[in-house]
Amino acid sequence: MTLTKKLTLVGCLTALVTGVAVTSAQARDLTIVSWGGNYQDAQKKIYFEPFAKKTGKPVLDESWDGGIGVIAAKIKAGVPNWDVVQVESEELALGCADGYYEKLDWSKLGGKDAYLPAAVSDCGVGAIVWTTALSYDANRLKEAPQSWADFWDTKKFPGKRGFRRGPKYALEFSLMADGVSPADVYKVLNTPEGIDRAFKKLDELKPNIVWWESGAQPLQLLASGEVVMTTAYNGRISGINKTEGKNFKVVWPGSLYAIDSWVIMKGSPNKDAAMDFIAFANVPENQVKLPEYIAYGLPNKAAAAAVPANLQKDLPTAPENLAGAVPLDADFWVDNIEELNKRFNAWLAK
């Protein structure tokens, strides 16, 4: 082969590769990203597949584990390969401030008044209200734990405890175990003494803690009897009770609830379809189907009101469940997560 021929070959190959890359970027289907597990299975059934059928275009779905760094990296890389993402409240606040999301068209969503005030932002609309709470297997524990103080009481309830690894949730629950009333948790946590106090309380339980990271792990830990109590996401608890006939219970007083939102990635090539999808997923008739599968609260007021009473009692938004619960303070964690995580790692390593 002569040099020219070789060069032509290389040129052709390059053209081919770039050609493929360009066309794949243009032709990418609407890509929706959520939290995986039985939650995303439910979303697939009630949002993704019906929307694909309605528009006649395929919808891709992926799952992720959160983190603003993931969003930032995708935005920095140029055209993002995700369109719609379900994010936690911190990622919503951070990404919205940093220009990582498109602004939503609220006229398509039925106006801001149709939603809980906390579920409304320029860049995102609430998808669910979810809770992290003390959970246990009622078939294994004869006496039901009532509070975080019980969670810390290893004499009364011998055995290991499951905790999400990281300072978020662990510090709030420690303070409540130490006697801080739910309403004052963030007031105390906002002082250096409060943080010391939380870590000190956490010290007591440290030898008995099994740390988990992804939302499916605590269910496994409870099911296998590895832990007697764990923090867990309420929707997954009711989900596994339904699908696997478990008798896991959630302790609502002292639980922390938060709102997850739908956002559109800045520069998404499917921006319009993304907006249409979010609108579709927030129509009350569609949103109301969610609690049948998984016990998350609905930020759309009309949808929340339409949930049947027998499902209502398991939702974080039920008045009796909300009574002793604390809303997660996204601002506190946006400010402090890095410093506290560093300290948390140092504390773990001690």
Added chain:
Amino acid sequence: MKAGVLRERSGALLLVLPVLVFMAVFFLWPLWAMVTAAFVDDAVSKVLPRTAASIVSWNGQGVPSEAAHKALVQDLRAATDEQALGEAVRRLNSAASGFRTLLGRTIPAVKAASDPAQVDLLAIDPRWKDTRFWMALKEAMPPYTDRNILAAVDMKRDASGSIVLEAADASAHRLIMLRTLLVAAMVTIACAVIGLPYAMLAASLTGWKRSVLLLAVVLPLWTSLLVRTAAWFILLQNEGLINRALQAIGLIDSPLPLIFNRLGVVIAMTHVLLPFMVLPIYSVILGIPRNLMSAAQSMGAGPVRAFWRVLLPLSLPGLLSGSLLVFMVAIGYYITPALLGGANDQMISSVIAFYATGTANWGLAGALGLMLLGVTTVLYTIYGRFSTSPQVPGA
């Protein structure tokens, strides 16, 4: 003549071009990106140039002059690039927790003000009289920084600019790094202890027996890491197969703690990494002439002596390269310690992942990555010194 050489050369260059491009794209470029992320620190000075110019003269006592306040207001009003501003905010919040909500409140207020000269930062948020925030601003102005690399080894600069250790309960990167090396070393030793006899056995067998042994090593490589880790989870847990079996035969009364501790991590990682140890040793042993052992015996060495004096030294190159492979792969482990380890078994990759994906602090993630790379390079150099392989006599 000359033209011919030139053509030949360029032809050869073209042939190695894919390798060079590959190296540049997948090795040099990421490395360079990591270095720049760790040391370049222009996110703040780019967005706040006037503040940068005005805060230089501030001595770090109390609060800077009115001129610095004015400059900051002007800069914030002029900042239109949301993403650049966001990066600056992230950088500042990482130096002083609370900066994010402080600026989150200040920026809209400053932008909404009709007359920038009338804006009073202290009226917008009283935290502006806190020296801590102004100090973080001043420190963020130089275009290059060593703060990330210092933070990676638990150090920082104090108010006077000298390098000091961070408080013991504030940061534990060094400890986690040491732990990473320790776990990797334990896994390497475990792999060597199991892998060497295994490879020797496989090499000494023939036919289907050898195939079965090799298949048993290679097969797990085709299974996803996550699946293998999950399988160990099922085996090792308190009510898992191993504990149940031991209890059933009456060896133990209460379950052995096999999971959520160092033991579980080492067991699972050893299993996952064993092929990297067995295969190099196996290939080296295959290359050893089989008659050497008989020769040793014919010269009076018993089987044990022949093993120590002949077979082991000759298989050492395989053992060394296997150990290096296992160690290098092991120090990057993340999923297995996260799923099977306890609080004190998390390795440095999980910390890097936290900064990279969790808070987008790519500077610190890059610095920790560089530290890992540095340690690996040092170890590799040491390995290079020791691994001048003994030659097979006569070969």
